[in-house]
Amino acid sequence: MTSDRSAEIRVSEIFGPTIQGEGVLIGLPTVFVRTGGCDYRCSWCDSLHAVDSRYRDEWKAMSTEDVWQEVVRLSGGEPLMVSLSGGNPAIQPLGELIDRGHRQGYRFALETQGSVARDWFADLDVLVLSPKPPSSAMETDWQAFDACLRVSEGRPQTVLKIVVFDEADYAYARAAAARYPQLPVYLQPGNHTPPPPDDDDAAIDIDGIMERMLWLVAKVTEDRWFEARVLPQLHVLLWGNKRGV
């Protein structure tokens, strides 16, 4: 995939540093590079501004060097964790950015649904594979998913993160975890009031999210699924649906 190396990266937004709100790196100061475009269209996608082609005008084709300089500017040149998200960042040519950052001591985490495998996954520090449960209305291609694990060769710290809205999602999460017993599992109560792309201040049902969180905690403890970690989206609790914080 050396052809990726000189390609441009389609960027929806670059922001931070702020703390990571989800999953294995929760609480860690992070700069976020959110790429534009996704091969999925989840019913409850909370990043539509980085997915829907209606917002394509807001995306910028940037060179690796320009993305890198923006990360350096935001972090004041002090190495930190960079989160590559989307959309699906796996469909962007990010290998060169990772190499560039590593040379300066930065670290890279990538979150993807696992539909597209890239050889540069092996260069990541953290790989968050987030297969989408039935409520998303997407179908998981487990062979593509397996390929993501294969290309990463066990080099990055790799975890499963699964959004759970209901019983069917929970059953899906159990099955996914059983399929990959070697991967730590993070469960995340779904946000049924995701942000409309145009409205930072749209109402968000925090109580509803918290209720789903409590339900999920009750589920894992009743089922004695003691390896699963249950974490809400901290940034949603802190900032609601606002972008860029």
Added chain:
Amino acid sequence: MTSDRSAEIRVSEIFGPTIQGEGVLIGLPTVFVRTGGCDYRCSWCDSLHAVDSRYRDEWKAMSTEDVWQEVVRLSGGEPLMVSLSGGNPAIQPLGELIDRGHRQGYRFALETQGSVARDWFADLDVLVLSPKPPSSAMETDWQAFDACLRVSEGRPQTVLKIVVFDEADYAYARAAAARYPQLPVYLQPGNHTPPPPDDDDAAIDIDGIMERMLWLVAKVTEDRWFEARVLPQLHVLLWGNKRGV
């Protein structure tokens, strides 16, 4: 310290499984063994029912075997993480409990202020050292603290967790982190409305805690302290000050 081995454990409460609300194990299903008694008396202690001798009548002297059987009962015999907290659990004879649980595949995390070192710290899976900042009105004995690290011999996963209320606490946290550059640091915004021991439903100022959380996130990002993780007490957000959840 073999004399510890047959001694009784002073227990304030044993409860769970519920998720760990703080620090490095946040989100993980856990059974909590909270011991009674503490050599500190922090101004904002949120576990006074396990500290103040007025509540001593509620504490129970239990044999290791009885504590262990209660952990097994609560977890249905399915191995999980056991959190040893207090009060200061370091002043209780817990080495035998850890051995007992390890033989069945259970894991043990201990949280202590670091004022008392025990040889059995080396047998823990996770050691959370939580030195108390100036707002606690306690004085840190760094030699005792160093001894905790020495006895644990780098065997458990060891982290620093520091509660931060204000600028002075933040400066203390920075200094502590600089003293132990090898230890991951977790910062936690303080709860200035800790529960009175007798009242589960006492008002709690969630907005105030969240405001302190945002302030703390701003501090670490402005100071480019990118290794520090900032996490609120999730159980307080979920359940307020209620005990036993």
